[in-house]
Amino acid sequence: MKHIFILLGFLLPAMAHAQFTGSATPKGGGLTVIVTDGTLDARHSPQRPPGGRFQDPIRPLGMVDAIQAGAFVERPDYGLTGFILIFCVNDTVGGKQGAYTINGQTYRGIYRLIRQKIREDEQVPETMTTYRLAGTVFFLGIS
Secondary structure, eight states, X not given: OHHHHHHHHHHSOTTOEEEEOSOSSOOTTSOOXXXXXXXXXXXOOOOOOSOSOOOSOOOOTTOOEXXXXXXXXXXXSOOOTTOEEEEEETXXXXXXXXXXXXXXXXXXXXXXEEEEOSSTTOOOOTTOEEEXXXXXXXXXXXX
């Protein structure tokens, strides 16, 4: 699981942006991920032979069911290990919204710490809630 989140950290920089729908399977025009190895033309990446022991299943990004550890008006500095910090545009908590500015454009919404459910019937830990991704979402970081 840790390796997946590290990989996502490289794939989804602060400018990553996605549209989510209620579909459980990816369809054309859904999630777009831009991958770069850090070079200006995104070429000549070193090949990584299979090593390490990957233990967590790779889940499709089309799954929108997630477990939420918290929702915030202001961007949090810390989070639970394995959770993704996202900004949900046009969302509110208690009628309040936070702001996220990128490329000179300010969006109103809520910061959330979530992680994807491993399977549909996964139990939600105490003190956490379920959350279903919908609308416009910015991926901001991984804890």
